[in-house]
Amino acid sequence: MPSVYNWQIGRQMRYPYEQAAPKEQFAFVININRCIGCQTCTMACKSTWTFAKGQEHMWWTNVETKPYGGYPQHWDVKILDMLEQANPDGQRWRGKANGDSQKPYGEFRGKTVYESPEFVARGKQPNQVLGYLPTDEEWRFPNIYEDVTQHGQSKPMDFGRGEDISEGKKHRAWFFYLARLCNHCSYPACLAACPRSAIYKRPEDGIVLIDQKECRGYRKCVEACPYKKSLYRGTTRTSEKCIGCYPRVEGTDPETDGSPMETRCMAACIGQARMQGLVKVAKDTAWIEDRYNPLYYLVHVAKVALPLYPQLGTETNGYYIPPRWVPVSYLEQMFGPGVEDAVQRYRAPDRELLAVLQLFRRSNQIISRYRIEEGPRVYQTEVNGKKFEMYDDTIIAYNRSDKEIFRTKVEEPFYVRPAKHANTI
Ligand code: SF4
Ligand code: SF4
Numbered sequence: 001m002p003s004v005y006n007w008q009i010g011r012q013m014r015y016p017y018e019q020a021a022p023k024e025q026f027a028f029v030i031n032i033n034r035c036i037g038c039q040t041c042t043m044a045c046k047s048t049w050t051f052a053k054g055q056e057h058m059w060w061t062n063v064e065t066k067p068y069g070g071y072p073q074h075w076d077v078k079i080l081d082m083l084e085q086a087n088p089d090g091q092r093w094r095g096k097a098n099g100d101s102q103k104p105y106g107e108f109r110g111k112t113v114y115e116s117p118e119f120v121a122r123g124k125q126p127n128q129v130l131g132y133l134p135t136d137e138e139w140r141f142p143n144i145y146e147d148v149t150q151h152g153q154s155k156p157m158d159f160g161r162g163e164d165i166s167e168g169k170k171h172r173a174w175f176f177y178l179a180r181l182c183n184h185c186s187y188p189a190c191l192a193a194c195p196r197s198a199i200y201k202r203p204e205d206g207i208v209l210i211d212q213k214e215c216r217g218y219r220k221c222v223e224a225c226p227y228k229k230s231l232y233r234g235t236t237r238t239s240e241k242c243i244g245c246y247p248r249v250e251g252t253d254p255e256t257d258g259s260p261m262e263t264r265c266m267a268a269c270i271g272q273a274r275m276q277g278l279v280k281v282a283k284d285t286a287w288i289e290d291r292y293n294p295l296y297y298l299v300h301v302a303k304v305a306l307p308l309y310p311q312l313g314t315e316t317n318g319y320y321i322p323p324r325w326v327p328v329s330y331l332e333q334m335f336g337p338g339v340e341d342a343v344q345r346y347r348a349p350d351r352e353l354l355a356v357l358q359l360f361r362r363s364n365q366i367i368s369r370y371r372i373e374e375g376p377r378v379y380q381t382e383v384n385g386k387k388f389e390m391y392d393d394t395i396i397a398y399n400r401s402d403k404e405i406f407r408t409k410v411e412e413p414f415y416v417r418p419a420k421h422a423n424t425i
Pocket of ligand 2: 034035036037038039040041042063177179268269270271272273274
């Protein structure tokens with residue numbers, strides 16, 4: 001059984017499949033603080049890829065309301081429960097998030113989904129990967145518990161360690177929107193579990209695809225994917241999943257003249273919550289330093305974007321800026337030990353972070369690098385007793401050919417509608 005290095009859990013890990021790292025890796029960052037749950041991303045994907053017969057229940061990308069929502073229903077509670085059984089001593093992390101790029105979140109001491117199967121009584125042959133097959137019923141309600149809050153506390157919520165979220169005011173209730181798609185994992189569970197080797201990771205961009213000609217619909221990938229992002233289609237008797245909008249990422253869309261373009265779900269986001277790109281990775285899948293790639297900056301320099309359930313062990317390529325108003329203990333289980341620092345940094349962003357956050361959704365093209373031109377200080381205040389300054393810097397985005405795509409400023413321009421166009425009717 002090959003052993004691989006998983007930098008998100010800070011250690012070597014068992015992975016039941018031999019594979020090479022891609023040249024570049026598809027990755028994305030979703031800023032939960034900006035997601036308004038409008039489902040535009042969901043519909044952009046659905047209307048592009050899953051509108052045919054037999055795909056009615058397929059939502060390759062979806063937005064669920066946490067803590068109760070989930071598609072399929074309770075997917076995270078179920079897999080975490082199984083992992084808990086496999087880790088009787090708890091899912092423990094050792095060390096703290098720090099600057100070490102080999103172990104940025106410390107080390108996960110529990111067992112991942114690849115190291116657990118034999119510890120869980122399954123009543124049959126142990127599988128390669130810890131997992132379960134959702135019932136038909138669980139796939140039926142993609143929006144169940146939408147906008148349902150965690151509440152019922154007679155006293156204000158205890159936010160645990162760290163500071164209370166909104167400037168000293170305690171919330172009695174909270175929820176947040178978790179937008180999800182296939183993470184095009186570096187160590188995909190779907191791929192490892194397929195007995196037909198029908199699933200592969202593209203060497204050029206790390207996008208994970210199911211070869212429809214090879215698939216026989218055994219649903220091993222559906223069972224194995226801990227994020228439940230491989231789905232079965234009864235009409236074709238094959239499994240299907242997000243294809244990372246690969247024709248767009250390849251740059252074959254005439255709109256961008258050969259330059260890589262973001263996926264449909266990313267480009268459609270009206271909340272300016274999503275950014276997708278390509279990052280350079282080494283043979284061991286660690287990210288190669290690329291200081292001015294915005295994804296590299298958000299994940300490895302500013303460390304405000306964190307992987308979803310890193311303890312599962314698939315080394316996901318989807319990252320999230322955690323919400324500011326949710327108890328830390330809940331977020332830590334979801335995003336690992338880097339949460340508290342990430343929330344603090346996001347609450348009072350430094351000059352560069354504030355500028356990089358303006359890059360979200362200004363263009364459909366994938367941003368390969370950015371540059372900042374300094375502007376004047378326009379605002380200052382105090383956040384948590386510390387000085388906070390805002391500068392009206394200009395941030396400039398470049399595509400793969402190093403051509404400028406756009407430039408934007410930290411302070412958004414203020415437009416006054418002329419009186420003769422007071423409304424649009
Ligand atoms: S999220 Fe699931 S379907 Fe997507 S690559 Fe990872 S294991 Fe496979
Ligand atoms: S389009 Fe953007 S803001 Fe709307 S639900 Fe999707 S991620 Fe959230």
